[in-house]
Amino acid sequence: MRKYLIITICILFANIAQAANGDEWLKQAVIARRADIVTKAQWAMQQQPVTVTVASSPRSAGGIHDFYSEGDYWWPNPASADSPYIQKDGQTNPDNFVAHRQAMVRFSRVVGALAAAYVAEGKKEYLEHARKHILAWFVNADTRMNPNLQYAQAIKGRATGRGIGIIDTVHFIEIAQALRIMEKAGVLKDADLAAVKSWFAEYLRFMTEHPYGKDEMNAKNNHGTCWVMQVAAFSSFLQDKKWTDFCINRYKEVLLPNQMAGDGSFPQELRRTKPYGYALFNLDAMATVCQILSTPGNDLWKYTADAGKTIGKGIAYMYPYVEDKGKWPFAKDVMYWDEWPVAHPFLLFGAAAYNNENYFRLWQKLKHDPEVEEVLRNLPVRNPEIWMVKL
Structure with a gap:
C-alpha cells in the first residue's frame, strides 16, 4: 500500500510539473485540492451536454438558439400585473427564467472540472469528454448557441435585452481557458477547432x-471589470493581440485607477445592498484579469496606478474580512x-x-465546492489551477 501511494504521488508530481514547468504554487494547489478535483471530474465524466436549446421562455424575443435571461433584481409591479417590472436592488426574483444561465454554469462546471483533472493527472480522456460539450455548445447545428447576447437580462415591459446581460457569459471564461489546454493537447480536430474559434471570434465582435x-465596456463597476476579464480570456484563446493589448491598457488606465480607492477598496461595490459579495466578486474578476494578461515583461500584479493603487492592495484590503467576516465594517x-466567503481565486492567484x-x-x-446557485453565478473561476498552467 505504501509503495502504491509513493508511486501515485510521484506520478501526480510528474504530471503537474509537465503541465506547469515546475510551478511550485500550482503543485501545492493541486495537491491541496486533489480530492475535490477527482470528485468533480468523476461527476463531470458522467454528464452529457445540455445547451440553450433544451429550454425556452415565452417572454424571450429571440429564437431557440438564443441565450435568454432576465434581470435578477426586477419584480412584478404590485400596482398592476400588466405594468413594467420594478427594481428591488439586491433582491433576486425567484420567478425569473434562469434555465439558460443554469445550463451555461453547468457547462462551465463540467468543462472546468475536466480541464483541472487533466492538469492534475495528464489523462486525455478528461479532455475528450469535454470535447462533446464543446461541440454541442459551439458547433453542432441542432444544439449550438448563437454567438451573441442580444436577449440577456431582459426586463418585462422595459427591454428585450441589455448590455449588462453580457456579464452572464463570465461562465465562458473557463471554457476558453480549457480550450487553450485542449488545443495544446491536440484533442480537437482542425475543423472543430476552427469552428469553435469562429464562434468566439464572432462573439468577441459582438462584445x-x-x-x-x-x-x-464603459460600466464603472464590476460589469466593466467582467467585460475586460471576458475579452481578455477570449482574445487569449484566439491569440488576438489587438484585444489582449486593449485589455492590458484598459486595466491600467481605467479599471484600477477609477474603481479602486486609495485604501484598496471598491467604492462602487460597497454602496450596493450586497457590498460584501460584490466586493469579493469584483476583486476576483480584477485578479483574474491580472492572471490572464500578465507576462514577465508586463506584470500587472506589480503595476501601480495613482495613489499607490495595486491589485495587491486590493487583496490586502479584503483579506482580513475573508479571514474573519465578523470584522466587516x-x-x-x-x-x-x-454563503460567503468561499475559496476565492484572488487568494490563490495572490499567493x-x-x-x-x-x-x-x-x-x-x-x-471549494459551493452549491448555492447565487454563489456559483458569482464565482466564474472555480478551477484556478487551469489558469496557472504555462501555455
Missing part, C-alpha cells in the same frame, strides 16, 4: 462592436450573507504572485 458590448448583504503563504492557507481551508 466589442455591438452597442450592448460598448455599454458594458459595512452593512451585511441583504441576501446570501451566510502565487506575492509569494504569500497566508493567502494560500486561507484559500486552502475555505469551501
